[in-house]
Amino acid sequence: MTSTAALPAETTAPPEQGRDPHARRFGLPIATCLVMGNIIGGGIFLLPASVAPFGTISLVAFAVLTLGAxxxxxxxGRLAHRHPQTGGPYVYARAAFGDFAGFLAAWSYWITSWVSNAALAVASVGYLCVLFPAIGEHKWSMCLAALAMQWLPALANLAGTRYVGAVQLVATVLKFAPLLLVAVGGLFFFDPANLGPFQATGQSPAGALSASAAILLFSYLGVESAAVSAGEVRDPARNVGRATILGTAGAAVVYLLGTLSVFGLVAHEKLVASEAPFTDAVNAMFGGTWGGTLVACAAVISMAGALNGWTLLSAQTPYAAAKDGLFPRAFEKKQRGVPVVGVVVTTSLASALTVYNYTAGSEGVFEILVLVTTFTATVPYLLSTAAQIYFLLSGQGERVQRGRLVRDGALAVLAFGFSMWLVAGSGYAAVYQGVLFLFGGVAVYAVMAARRQRSAG
Known part of the structure; x- marks a missing residue:
């Protein structure tokens, strides 16, 4: 295990990739879209109906979660200012606690990203069937549609960071148009009588708050997106923090206003049973039944944009770890600003899991692995926030006035508590299975560490 000194406290990003017209580093707008697009996938289109059974107390839970996010x-943002490198949580954990902690962060984040990509692609098929009913006539046509949803963003990634950024910007704009239509326009049609009770269950306020929060807990996964791709962001010490905050705040506004508007547009009794709450909201605003097509288009665009961003992130963490000898060297290969091996390998793994889902049925390993990711996604958060606490308490923080030091410390403790809440919300089964899955990577670390030792000798 290396010491903390193995990774300097301040590093510089790689030089601008100006010679390759296909590789272009992201500015603040694209980095912000990356964060927003990765946080908001397709789940928002079902979210209001998922929490409606608990009553409007779920809005309070959402507000609490927003503060934590x-x-x-x-x-x-503070960690990216200190270490403006590609890799995000991996870089921070390794700088604070050494190679093994860094590997665990990289391994868990990598597992989370490609399994989540498979789940997102499978979920998108339901919306594609609304637009193209023939897709839903056979499981293999559905499987091919899910694979296409994975490989089209992968091809955009392989074309270069220039095209990743362009796709992300277009997808973010297109998907937010209908979401903002409901989130903002819906307030003009808002009917308080539709809200239903504050508590719709017989639980205590604390119990209802926790129960609804358990569903909402993972709505903000993706806040680290700009930090993971810091090496591809212009002036990362400045722009990564800004993009992270702006993207998270923007997603929070859409989440909160969108959920509130749907609550006020659709009667509580109908919303609880709704399979397409945003469709029902649009129909309530304008009448007719064209809302289903609009929402299906927005959902497909939303998921395609999220897959575009998450495909890049799924390759960036193993790329950073490979540069330090903690992942196979093949993951270090980069073309046009993109880790090509990482993109191909992770998309292939996600595709294999997708094919398994359609051949083995809707139950089995696929669901278990998706459940595991609810735990593995929080491991990098815990290690990153613990790293920030370590930097501050060990005197490695920047020389700033005491007030700012106290503020950074309070934020780190709050973020650590939020990460622990994410773990608790995963449930016993997810934590148990996630730990087994996480420790499976220890064998990989042992092989890579032994290889590094032989090379050094």
Whole structure:
């Protein structure tokens, strides 16, 4: 295990990739879209109906979670200022606690990203069937549609960071148009009588708050997106923090206003049973049944944009770890600003899992692995916030006035508590299975560490 000194406290990003017209580093707008697009996938289109059974107390839970997510975003901003490198949580954990902690962060984040990509692609098929009913007539046509949803963003990634940024910007703009239509326009049609009770269950306020929060807990996964791709962001010490905060805040506004508007547009009894709450909201605003097509288009665009961003992130963490000898060297290969091996390998793994889902049925390993990611996604958050606490308490923080030091410390503690809440919300089964899955990577670390030792000898 290396010492903390193995990774300097301040590093510089790689030089501008000006010679390759296909490789272009992201400015603040694209980095912000990356964060927003990765946080908001397709789940928002079902979210209001998922929490409606608990009553409007779920809005309070959402507000609490938003504060935790913003605290986490601020911590990532400070960490990215200190270490403006590609890899995000991996870089921070390794700098604070050495190679093994860094590997665990990289391994867990990598597992989370490609399994989540498979789940997102499978979920998108339901919306594609609304637009193209023939897709839903056979499981293999559905499987091919899910694979296409994975490989089209992968091809955009392989074309270069210039095209990744362009796709992300277009997808973010297109998907937010209908979301903002409901989130903002819906307030003009808002009917308080539709809200239903504050508590719709017989639980205590604390119990209802926790139960609804358990569903909402993972709505903000992706706040680290700009930090993971810091090496591809212009002036990362400045722009990564800004993009993280702006992207998280923007996603929070859409989440909160969108959920509130749907609550006020659709009667509570109907919303609880709704399979397409945003469709029902649009129909309530304008009448007719064209809302289903609009929402299906927005959902497909939303998921395609999220897959575009997450495909890049799924390759960036193993790329950073490979540069330090903690992942196979093949992951270090980069073309046009993109880790090509990482993109191909992770997309292939996600595709294999997708094919398994359609051949083995809707139950089995696929669901278990998706459940595991609810735990593995929080491991990098815990290690990153612990790293920030370590930097501050060990005197490695920047020389700033005491007030700012206290503020950074309070944010780190709050973000650490938020990360622990994410773990608790995963459930016993996810934590148990996630730990087994996480420790499976120890064998990989042993092989890579032994290889490094032989090379050094």
């Amino acid at each position: 913003i605290a986490l975003a601020l911590v990532f």
